[in-house]
Amino acid sequence: MKAAVVGAGLMGTEIALVFALAGHDVLLTDLSEEALDRAMARLGSLIEKGISRQAYAANTAREALTLIRPTTKIVELADRDLVTEAVFESLDAKAGVLKALDDLCAPHCILASNTSTLPISTLAASLRPGRRPLFLGTHYFSPVSRMQLVEIIPGFATDRATVEQVAAWLEGVGKQPVEIKDVAGFAVNRMLHALLIEAVRLVEEGVATPADLDTACRLGLGHPIGPFAMMDVVTSDLCLQVQDILHDAYGERFRPPALLKQRVAAGLGGGKGRPGWTRNG
Ligand SMILES: NC(=O)c1ccc[n+]([C@@H]2O[C@H](COP(=O)([O-])OP(=O)(O)OC[C@H]3O[C@@H](n4cnc5c(N)ncnc54)[C@H](O)[C@@H]3O)[C@@H](O)[C@H]2O)c1
Known part of the structure; x- marks a missing residue:
């Protein structure tokens, strides 16, 4: 081939x-x-x-x-x-x-x-x-x-x-x-962003820190990487773009959290050499 x-x-x-x-x-x-x-x-x-x-x-x-x-x-x-x-x-x-x-x-x-x-x-x-x-x-x-x-x-x-x-x-x-059917976000990004959105909400509500939530996902759910470490790799900016698309397609359940928007606007989106949730840049 x-x-x-x-x-x-x-x-x-x-x-x-x-x-x-x-x-x-x-x-x-x-x-x-x-x-x-x-x-x-x-x-x-x-x-x-x-x-x-x-x-x-x-x-x-x-x-x-x-x-x-x-x-x-x-x-x-x-x-x-x-x-x-x-x-x-x-x-x-x-x-x-x-x-x-x-x-x-x-x-x-x-x-x-x-x-x-x-x-x-x-x-x-x-x-x-x-x-x-x-x-x-x-x-x-x-x-x-x-x-x-x-x-x-x-x-x-x-x-x-x-x-x-x-x-x-x-x-x-x-x-x-x-x-997978041709729907917005296909399947994996729908599952992933449901988790990421809830993880940021937990931080907004003061329930736990990003570091502890990452530990919880790794050691409690067997994920190889926690949601905040993952957002820092793919960048919160990209996550926000995807969540805007999912919010458009599916409404309230995919509304991007205010804290995610604020951090992206503040240049705290992670990626190479930029501060994110789990590091200071
Ligand atoms: N980055 C991810 O984690 C990820 C995951 C799944 C899917 N995707 C998708 O994969 C695609 C590529 O993403 P990426 O992260 O590799 O992007 P990238 O920016 O790293 O690479 C895109 C490349 O395409 C080249 N390019 C642009 N126009 C071109 C053209 N007309 N002809 C030939 N080359 C051209 C650019 O020069 C660049 O090298 C996107 O659709 C993205 O949504 C990305």
Whole structure:
């Protein structure tokens, strides 16, 4: 199977790695050589640091890197069987990429989007009707090389055969797909943000500190990371954006807590080098 990923950012780079580790030939594209150089350097250090200690021998992991060919020329994707779009979370950016892929990819090529919040059926509207049966969402989780889950989201027009083929490919690269309806937030983000919102409310009400609530989730619920540590990794800013979308879709139960909004406005959203809930920057 010949794969490709468009967008060599945090997610796309590791999606390319996962396919290469399973022996697939992968094209990785981005807008600039610099972005691609950064992506390949990141993969090199990822392999040296950790992946080699997991399911794959270091040599295999190093060989996998040679299966990833970076290119800025999207036309080179014409012979691919599966192309995964992982560009910025913007409807315009994604629609533009999908339209270009639709024009240049072979008629049998399956197109997948890694969107976390845009409806798959809305993205499908940027494709010609003939391609829509071959389009679906594949929602990976960060860090992609370690998180086994992928939500598969068929749109209104997606063929069963497409869902089954993509599920088989994902299982073949060591992922565990679950099929989810095309609803706002899909399934995992709905469950996650219900927890995050309640965790912030507990802090607002003075029930417990962020550190103790993180401890409670790790040691009482068996979560590998507490909600506040997690918000600091993904950033509270991104959490607020997702909660605004969920609030729009589902109403009161996903209203973002006032404290989360205040902290984001105050620049306390976490991320690289910025203060968050669990550290001072
Ligand atoms: N970050 C997460 O934890 C996470 C989790 C699940 C899904 N997602 C989704 O994955 C997608 C990518 O997120 P990310 O965090 O990797 O973003 P990112 O900003 O790290 O990377 C996006 C990359 O896309 C490139 N790009 C933009 N327009 C392009 C184009 N026209 N052609 C080729 N490349 C282009 C950019 O140069 C950049 O390198 C988004 O839709 C996001 O919502 C992110």
